[in-house]
Amino acid sequence: MGAWSARHRKSAVFGWLLFVVLAAYLGGVHGSTQVTESESMPGQVARAAKILDEAGIKAPASESVLVQSAALTADDPAFRAVVDQVRAAVTGTGRTGDLRSPYDTQAFSADRHSALVQFTVTGDREKAAENIPAVLDAVAKVQAQHRDLTVEELGEASSGKWFEDQFADDFQRAEWTAVPLALGILLIAFGALVAAVLPVVLALTAFVAAGGLVALSSGLLHTSNDASSVMLLVGLAVGVDYCLFYLRREREERAAGHDAETALRIAAATSGRAVLVSGVTVVVAMAGMFLTGIADFQAMSYATIVVVITAVLGSLTVLPALLSMLGDRVDKGKVPLLHRLRRAETAATGGRIWNAVLTPVLRRPLAATVLAGGLLLGIAAPLLTMHTANLTFQQQLPKGNALVATSERIQAAFPGSPSPATVVVRATDIDSPAISAAIEDLKARALAGNRMHGPIDVTLHSEQNVATIDIPLRGSGNDSASTDALRTLREDIIPATLLKVPGTEAPVTGSTAGSHDFNEQMTGSMVPVFGFVVAFAFLLMLTSFRSLAVAVTAVALNLLSVGAAYGVLTLVFQHGVGASLLGTAGVGAIDSWVPLFLFVILFGLSMDYHVFVVSRIKEGHDRGLSTQAAIAHGIRSTAGVVTSAAVIMVAVFGVFGTLSMQSMKQMGVGLAVAVLIDATIIRGVLLPAVMSLLGERNWYLPRWLGWLPDFSHTEPAPLADRAAAAAATGPEPETEGARHRRVGV
Template identity: 60%
Template structure:
């Protein structure tokens, strides 16, 4: 192996071995075929996906448990296609005016006339006929339905909203506020739809700008973005086809874009940087490309498979949105990985030196002549390797300190005011209606299904349930009953004691389910009565998330460990990779807890007064971060192992591996941090928390973990890094790609004797 240091830098120094080298070699030899096949694949995927159309999740799939059962009964009975309900609160905030006074009645009459005059509403219900007067006599609730398809109601509700606003403008002494399914969705779409679009559209220019700085050339910067976007477009088409079996969602599409952009840019960046580095070192273009295929190409394959395994953890949740996100991200990672090891070598072979076209004059390439090593990281690493115990203690201690607050992490399904803030009129209306009519805007829905819904036994049980709900304190009443004789279904709308107070509302729901229902509806043989509604959806979702944590964590950690063991044939590296990634995730949890739960620095990100972490985020972050962290880990450790196999000592290999990968890892991390930080600026608290959590974790992982803690720990372990017990020697060898590479000489003060690391390359 020592003789390799004196080899001439000529073609033929790569003995093509392994899938990555074979695929890269074929692509370079058949470059037009590879590029044409990729473009054809992208176009066909888009066309077929467009023809197939995307099938989205239904309400019954989104949330399991009783909520899903209730929705399923209503769906099967055709009762979920009913009109979108709206309500208008008329309230005397002060003074002696009562809802029964003529002046108040006149305003209610104006509201009724105004909404009916739009021609968009039906079934307008007077509060005086329906008894919708608050207990204090100061508020009245006008209920009505939007005409036509409930799916298009948000697009048609604007005239109704304007009519209600017109009444409010004429009566400043009263509150006249509207809330409902159509009006709230319209406000949401208007306020946050463009918010999401801006974030998604900003991601590409941000990534391109950072790549321009990293490469200093327009063509080189465009390649990663083009690969990532074509991978995303192709996957969009494939996902549409797959959605006919596993239904998708807009959320899954947004997460797919984020992950696809992240890994697509990363993989192309890893490959391209290595190819440029080998050309700088003196290799001809074809040899540099073959070396990049056998080294960075292999790292891309190992990393991609690891990320896919991590994303597969979301399939174990049993929650529709998580399964959609998991499958969509697995697919986009697989497509980006495949494109990186096939079409990218072909493009680099076609471009040759032209990859340097479009140079930015003031962005001169740095590090030339240093073997691709980063001077900054070389200086930092010098201190780390001189005092690895101190470096490990400081970095590890800092991460543990960041993670400690996560012990008290409090998850919750955010209320409307927590999620959107209390500045929007729709949020104020929701809060005011809840105060005047506790639980009114969001009643629990008891969906009763029986073979004979009109039988005396069933009617008595329904009446007994309604009385007991109020008597047990679970509902302030009144309980409304809708009877659908033809469908054999009755729907009981039960306002929950607690209203917008999530904890009290959930306690009321538990009373209905565990105490009221068993002794009333539960006594009727053959009757089913799942309890749904928004509070039930939140509680069932949270319970399912909690139940999913152990299997998802176990699956992701176990399979990541196995992949690291097979990829590096080292028990030590497999264990340290898991520990370091868990530290990174723990630190991200701690930062989320400090900022969003305890409010430290919350004002900087517009998150004052939230007080909780959205329930789905910890599990989502774990899966995403574990996958992305492994991305960097595989790339860095692959380079260290490669140097070790060429005869360097472990210390020298660490120094070379970290300094030669630090620049590309930093560039990739800066892109991801910038993209995720964009989502941290959105108005919705859940998206803000996701963006801040992802950005903080990636930044910590690329700097503290990979630049300080990893080299310190590997330095302390020394030759034990490559330890593989004899009883594991039967494991398949997945490490051979680097063994066939003889790249440019690696600078080392003292050339070591040839050493074959224990358990490596057997």
């Protein structure tokens, strides 16, 4: 592929541009089919959503206005006047319906100093988001006229609108921050503007093309906004990394004295192969998310797979063509000081820092293994206390947020779940006496215990033979009290009442049910997803390197880095240690989707470095270097690339750690910490130490696996390189096999 692209430069470059433009245009014309609510959630929640969708019933977004006074009670005329003013203001917008006065529903706090004016916002969720600003403005005007009272609004539409706006603002800020950061780091890495711009441009074009392809195929596999965000995050990281690996190898071969054509051929056969293996590994890891059975995760998985394949394709085709066209002009726009620094580091074979780390590691590999392994196990230890849950509204938003303050005031005045459980009943005849009696029996049993409370609202849709029953649960919404109440409702009360009527189904939905079902699905998916990813990563490493030891080492080291990332997440976001440094606080739990998502992403991305570094080590060994010398040569020759790639990834992921929502912070920090650990302690200490301990056993392959194909590539290395690598580790007896390989080369 590299040789063809170099020979047909114009075809490769213009073909890529045509592909990007066509994919983006066709995807824009086709549009994106989004994941529906019934697809996005598992269990009974999905079933309830499907019943409502099939019946054409769109539950309107509900809102509440809290009217609260420290001095007045609901019985005071002045308090009632404010309530009436709120009702008039909300009704006057023309964008609400089903308005209920607290004087009709008795929605008063126990001390009667607080009341809730309840209503719905007209339109579906999208339309409600458009209508809610006018309602919020009307309520704010009432508050401005009564500073001695609290008049605040909260509900599904207002919170949904905030999340939508904040999500868009956060990701726009992340996009505008991540790209310049990557460009700046690449400028430092290469010391030349053209070389720095090239990987960013290719990564962005790969993202644009992949976005069009995902939109085109969204009719078959629905997509989501989350999928687009993850596609940008991963696409920018791997796209830049792949180009960086390829470009640095081509420049290295040119510096070693090869002509342009030979340098490109070597880069294609070595770094190009590493990019291909790494890309396949990421694709396999992301494919594991299909086993979750949740449409949002499948959409994220598919989008990531498409962008990785596109990035690999660009790196293996258009990049060689561009390098062939540019030639020495790839170093145009040199930054004098940075360029001299890059050349000095290349001459020093990895830089002073990496030399200072690697020399003692190779001299005392056992001590390095024990110390580094012990450190990572210590960092991973908090993982044993990890608690996952769907984070509540209050946990997701930053401290001091106005919506959180309103929610806390409502929760304090009206204890219980802020969102009721909704029983969606579908029967043969919803108006039959048997169903009516069953509903009354359900209400009585729900109120008889101490786990649910009134008011219980029943809405009949006679034409569709569907009814919805809203039952407030005790607890905060995702605590043990709410979970116990949900379990009682699902397992005891509904089977004893509604389900006794033949032909009736009654799944339970709502925020508590959604959180419970999602968490259960995530927990149940852990083992199959982890097993799938680990097994296939092992097989890929075994096939790529024809070595049992390399495959086992790759899996073990990746698991260690993921475990360390989990430990940091638990310590910071669950227990709050150092959380203030990130502008957040411990919330007592890790969002239930984060660990699984981090695992598949990190397992794929970590292989970038592993494949790249071990490929160079094996390449040196195949040229005739002893294992010890090959390790020294491989680590030192890739140190600069791995460092640059890791800094870019940490910077990009770190940007997501600065976003407003807790789940985004957890994802960003988890990814950044794992990549940082992987590129330093794992690749700089543990990998060379473990491979040094294994020695020639690194290349062991059982005879019964001898049929595996050999994808290795060997190029003659300058004698100076071999002498430098040998000098780095000191004289070492040459094995008979190594001597034969050297002579053969």
